[in-house]
Amino acid sequence: MKKALMTGITGQDGSYLAELLLDKGYKVYGLKRRTSTENIENIMHIKNEIEFLSGDLSDLSSLIQAVRASRPDEVYNLGAQSFVADSWPQPVYTAEVTGLGVLNMLEAVRQEQPGARFYQASSSEMFGKVAETPQRETTPFYPRSPYGAAKVFGHWITVNYRESYDLFACSGILFNHESPRRGIQFVTRKVTDGVARIKAGLQKELRLGNLEAKRDWGFAGDYVEAMWLMLQQKMPDDYVVATGKTHTVKNLVEIAFAHAGLKWEDHVVQAAEFMRPAEVDLLLGNPQKAKKKLGWEPKVSFEDLIKMMVEHDLKKYGQ
Ligand code: NAP
Ligand code: GDD
Numbered sequence: 001m002k003k004a005l006m007t008g009i010t011g012q013d014g015s016y017l018a019e020l021l022l023d024k025g026y027k028v029y030g031l032k033r034r035t036s037t038e039n040i041e042n043i044m045h046i047k048n049e050i051e052f053l054s055g056d057l058s059d060l061s062s063l064i065q066a067v068r069a070s071r072p073d074e075v076y077n078l079g080a081q082s083f084v085a086d087s088w089p090q091p092v093y094t095a096e097v098t099g100l101g102v103l104n105m106l107e108a109v110r111q112e113q114p115g116a117r118f119y120q121a122s123s124s125e126m127f128g129k130v131a132e133t134p135q136r137e138t139t140p141f142y143p144r145s146p147y148g149a150a151k152v153f154g155h156w157i158t159v160n161y162r163e164s165y166d167l168f169a170c171s172g173i174l175f176n177h178e179s180p181r182r183g184i185q186f187v188t189r190k191v192t193d194g195v196a197r198i199k200a201g202l203q204k205e206l207r208l209g210n211l212e213a214k215r216d217w218g219f220a221g222d223y224v225e226a227m228w229l230m231l232q233q234k235m236p237d238d239y240v241v242a243t244g245k246t247h248t249v250k251n252l253v254e255i256a257f258a259h260a261g262l263k264w265e266d267h268v269v270q271a272a273e274f275m276r277p278a279e280v281d282l283l284l285g286n287p288q289k290a291k292k293k294l295g296w297e298p299k300v301s302f303e304d305l306i307k308m309m310v311e312h313d314l315k316k317y318g319q
Helices: 012-023 041-049 060-070 091-112 146-165 187-199 220-230 249-259 288-294 302-316
Strands: 003-007 027-032 050-054 074-077 117-123 168-174 206-208 238-241 268-270
Touching (some): 060 091, 168 220, 187 206, 238 288
Parallel strands (some): 003 027, 168 238, 206 268
């Protein structure tokens, strides 16, 4: 039986990847931080099939203990302070967890289990103020947030450990991916949850920031397959994972409100507090390498993704 150790198991991607690995017959170990209140909503349905190990990406000794306890064939480093907007008020913390945390995890693998295959959750935020469109594996990075800068470190230290120590380490440069399990602060879920609350009469307005920003949005369930595929190849490599289509936040708002029979203009208010100090205006990925080498394809369209999320949230509020 193959064994996988995952950080970020309580998050959106961790929950989908755990489902995928359990389906494939893996023994799944999940690194979990101690929290004062339980936060395992995303993995409630599979919690008895996962072996949880206590740890934090900022604590190397906890990662070494986790690798020793699990002796994994594959390590998926999904843990991070992942909310871009919070990386300005918490820049040092973000650098420690999202940046240095990658090095801690790589060190734990190098010291304890150098034969394990390693996946790093890199991000299209690294492209930031984009140097070319669409963005591909060779597009230069120009991060626009402390989060983006931390992810650039995480990417390059992964590449460096592959080249320095011959680790089987891959960096997946994933564009935005969403689902009904997306954290409530991210714009897709904030909108679909807001639509459902408005429909249920719990609120009247939805306060948003920049409606003109463009993102290449896909479905998280599709994207975790690409992570797994990267670790099944003969050689380690880096891949862009994206849909190859981009939409504005305004498009997202239009689809979500219309699906619930609402007029967005009656409810959406632009609010300065949700504008960012530096914005990533446009992300559009070129997934040709992942399609060709991994045989990966996104299955869920943007429209179907937003409808899936709206329907989930309407049901949550009894609509
Ligand atoms: P998420 O839902 O925010 O989950 C983040 C996970 O990281 C949670 O399990 C969280 O645990 C854990 N974590 C936070 N701080 C930690 C720490 N100090 N030590 C150990 N674990 C910690 O994020 P996601 O959307 O699933 O994304 C997964 C990864 O992919 C992240 O690295 C993210 O930056 C990256 N990424 C995401 C996207 C996307 O569009 N979703 C795109 C590109 C890259 P708690 O539950 O305890 O907070
Ligand atoms: N969160 C949020 N809230 N974003 C808003 C809002 C709002 O009220 N109004 C407009 N936006 C815009 C943001 O300015 C940004 O341009 C876009 O919506 C998407 O914001 P998020 O959903 O917060 O995601 P992100 O693109 O910043 O980051 C996500 O994707 C990255 C990959 O590109 C996160 O999942 C990162 O962890 C990930 O690396």
